[in-house]
Amino acid sequence: MAQLTMAKALNEGLRAAMDRDDKVVLMGEDIGRLGGVFRVTDGLQKDFGEERVFDTPLAESGIVGTAIGLAMRGYRPVCEIQFDGFVFPAYDQIVSQLAKMHARSRGLVKMPVVIRIPFGGGIGAVEHHSESPEAYFAHTPGLKVVACSNPVDAYFMVQQAIASDDPIVFLEPKRRYWEKAEVDTTGTPDPLWGARVVRRGTDLTLIAYGPMVKTCLDAASAAEEDGRDLEVLDLRSLSPLDFPTVFESVRRTRRAVVVHEASSSVGLGAEIAARLSEQLYYEMEAPVLRVTGYNTPYPPSRMEEEFLPDLDRVLHVVDTALRY
Amino acid sequence: MAQLTMAKALNEGLRAAMDRDDKVVLMGEDIGRLGGVFRVTDGLQKDFGEERVFDTPLAESGIVGTAIGLAMRGYRPVCEIQFDGFVFPAYDQIVSQLAKMHARSRGLVKMPVVIRIPFGGGIGAVEHHSESPEAYFAHTPGLKVVACSNPVDAYFMVQQAIASDDPIVFLEPKRRYWEKAEVDTTGTPDPLWGARVVRRGTDLTLIAYGPMVKTCLDAASAAEEDGRDLEVLDLRSLSPLDFPTVFESVRRTRRAVVVHEASSSVGLGAEIAARLSEQLYYEMEAPVLRVTGYNTPYPPSRMEEEFLPDLDRVLHVVDTALRY
Amino acid sequence: MTVPEATPLVQLLTPEGERVHHPDYDVELTDEEYRSFYRDLVLVRRIDVEATALQRQGELGIWAALLGQEAAQVGSGRALRPQDFAFPTYREHGVAWCREVDPLHLLSLFRGVSNGGWDPQDKRFNLYTIVIVSQTLHATGYAMGITKDGAVGDPDTGEAVIAYFGDGASSQGDVNEAFVWASVYNSPIVFFCQNNQWGISTPTATQSRIPLYKRAEGFGFPGVRVDGNDVLASYAVTRAALDSARTGQGPTLIEAFTYRMGAHTTSDDPTRYRLASELEAWKLKDPLERMKSFLYKQQIVDSAFFEKVEADADELAARIRKGCLEMPDPDPVTMFDYVYDEMTPLLAEERAAFATYHAGFAGGGH
């Protein structure tokens, strides 16, 4: 067992996937000698060679478009998009090609492509480096979308994503890259598509993913001092959403608050609220509330603390939900 | 007063906007001599010349990207995207540039750009010609998104959109292009951002926009025969959403069903459901239900009738909502 | 600006069917091969004519005719070796024919029954791609994979890729990215641009102010313009470019200079934007006529041959028509089945609800 940062856990996960299957190739901007701007691919080109870990020209549509062709040739490409805000030049290839190839060919052409995207804010970056684009992908049939929140999941989920024959947008909460945890690489991972209760509680379920899981855990700890017992659920998979687990939790707590960095309007929180209020109509004691980034562009970083949901804002909305 | 198809009403609206302001220019693929594949710009190049109505090279990012530059130069570009499925190559320019320029410059740079997109299915077309991409835009701060549902609105809304200093995605329900109505061009238009009750009823509110407004009106007529009195609301603006009007209606009917062609998951219906169940928590008598396209890619056209919400599916879900 | 040079055009057959020679490109085919080239041209045109007729009769939603482009497609299609892989647009019916894709598959797409339905891996012919030039990047990635597999170098077994696109398509970012990638990785790929003079109503001059084959120079690989109405030249130039690719010499751009003799698709009305006289001028360069003249001049055909080809075409047309009319509609519940390799619970739920709902109708419900 080793203490690993999330960045290192991803690195180890990629390494394990490459060891297991020599069709796995990594591609992206600056992932070779540099090891990626977050060092997630550090050392992998050195160990696996330039044919399996390669720097591409600077063009995201080219990265995803050629990954599709490599997949048709039998490879399992893992693309790194350098930052969330730079995935949009590839958006057409992702939603109209990658997502649709399997259906278009009635399953004759599989697309085992993983698109890794460091996402979310909180690192004091300039414009386009703190986006949360998950809703744009989760609304797209044919894609799957997952987000890891901790080193253990990061290690296993990236391997599971690579092993899947479906195209997956793999979101990595960049501000958690440097947080550490014990990673038992011999352990048995949870299924990739399952949500997980990361803290049991009785009064209300906080539903989060990626960077906000830690924020919610912190909020739950703080709430404990005030005598409120909050459950925290890590969605892990954003498409498909694991509603059985969500329902099971909220049936017990009868109240839910969804927390994400992305803007609320037509975001993941809306979908979860819509489904919960439909399916648990007679069982809930409060409407599903949302704590999210505001419906503004991500602001210059000196304002990001106010833009991002934090412990206080979460608890503020929890209070409201508990008052119903 | 003249009987106009929606296509002709849009044409007349564009003409009026061009007459009014010589900074209005139309640009897109095949909009000049051909008049666009749906003939919405028919005759405008002939009348306004090639400097004001021009065919572009075949590249959507180029269309939107240069429109941004033209707007900086004081023009008011109206871009035509040939079909919904072809807007994605321009997605980066739309979400990272067009949408953000005003905020980036703290209002010093205005973006009076309209992006017209014929959208939705039902015309027996091949792949990528029947998409409903509205959620991708409505989730994006900085953009506004509107959809017309009838010739009268088409005529006025396109002029209002062009007159606005904000960037607007203007969705035209292509399967309604050939439906006619009396258009009184001397009338006073409703505000662009307002939803409108298009049929009063007492039992339940059907909430729709674009192509589904007619479907809902048909459903309401059919329901009348069974003694159910449905209200139909045309959202018209999808971002911002006119919640005061939505709430006013649902407060009266206490039940709501949202209908759209786009897939349900993380779609407009989710946002409306989330907000309604939050804001009208004590006032509704049933959860907000959704009738939408399935969470699959738009299927080959011989299956589209089953994919698209129709009168029967709407009534089926209305029945469910009324049983609560 | 530099003074425009005369644009060189590789031609092996004049419009009159005269065989000419070219220093860099040539072919020597057997009489049998010459005849079979002609036969392909005729059959491919017949498929197209029949499909157009079926569309007019309401049997297809739309059809994108290849009329006029038969030589560019049959020439390039026949230059492919079995191991090569082709990435078409939506108009490559002639290439599909060379890859032995059943024309009924093409019709099933335009009828709205499927998105093609053939097995791309088996035919080594990708499904039609409708979003302009997306396929050029897929083709480039596939070609990169060939290099990674070490399947490049040998003149016999080396593999190559061909990516089709149009003159209008040349303006899209993606195809220019494909040029960057292919040249930087020196990938075994041929970019085959059919310049049929129009992108719907937009003339090529709105896409480029210089001949399109020159685009390649800017990316550091060779470009060549071939007479796309000359099946022999199209064959020769494509074969040479594919061989160059398969032996590790990297990409080539071929601009096949041709003409879209019909409408863009059956939904289009070209009288709104082009002069009838233009079409008349191009009719004199008809790809079938010139091959026919050549065969006559070579004295390697007789009337029995032409009768046989016509009979084959009639038979093919009849088969297509019958197959189209008999084509069953898809079972709509299948729309849920292929979205993912591993179906999601949401789709399983929707599928079940869908089945129940429609069963209700069948049972007279609602």
Add this chain to the structure above:
Amino acid sequence: MTVPEATPLVQLLTPEGERVHHPDYDVELTDEEYRSFYRDLVLVRRIDVEATALQRQGELGIWAALLGQEAAQVGSGRALRPQDFAFPTYREHGVAWCREVDPLHLLSLFRGVSNGGWDPQDKRFNLYTIVIVSQTLHATGYAMGITKDGAVGDPDTGEAVIAYFGDGASSQGDVNEAFVWASVYNSPIVFFCQNNQWGISTPTATQSRIPLYKRAEGFGFPGVRVDGNDVLASYAVTRAALDSARTGQGPTLIEAFTYRMGAHTTSDDPTRYRLASELEAWKLKDPLERMKSFLYKQQIVDSAFFEKVEADADELAARIRKGCLEMPDPDPVTMFDYVYDEMTPLLAEERAAFATYHAGFAGGGH
């Protein structure tokens, strides 16, 4: 492939500060102008050095240094006339200087206080654009507008646009679309590519296998490579290209061959991917040193001049430092204020709730 030709490089000053001449490009400047070019180079470098220091001290989130690219930027920036419009990337601090943008605006962006904050229309200098090459299409559209306004043709009053981008950026689809547009509409634009040999850790060879200035040929307009460490050549070549644009002769691509002497940004660690010896070699071509040598050789400077320039630089640095340290944080409630021209009800609601919520904190709430 053709045999690679020797790559021509326009140079007016050798690395040793020797004045050389070029048949197509030349400049004759007054002594005062020569001195002020040098002064600009020094001041711009000082801004950069000071900003880098402020970043190290935690005052800026990040800084993208222009170290080594001063000549390309000052040369091209000074070639602009007041009526011209420039579209920068995120590294054009030297051009910003020439457009009289207060360096503190640049710092405010990298400090996270704003996204720039200057008035692009007033300065005729767009805000920095971070998404690679998006601005090249904006620039092209702006140039199309110049043509529509009839503001092209006159050698004095004609307007032109310059769009900056990097070697890495040349691979993106958008810039190639900009080339298509600019050439088809013959727009008054200069594409100015600073090939500083690296796109973060990626060498130019991974973006193109031929010199980048040649890309233009493939789109039908001229390309030229200039010594980007030579401020006089950068000035001369850009001026000529801008004049060509403003008089209606369409676009030009300039590749300024230069070197990023620092890290990509302060977050980068170039020791991971490049050799120290490479940097050493380029130091011999330092743009400031060669201009200094030239001034000496011309005998148009004395030590008082250099002292004055240094004093100006010190003063500027002090002002920047002070301004940065004193820069107030933005009021977060303003994040709601500029999203739209016409604010939406949703934002008004969020803004009000935000204000109430924070007032609650101020009042000791929660």
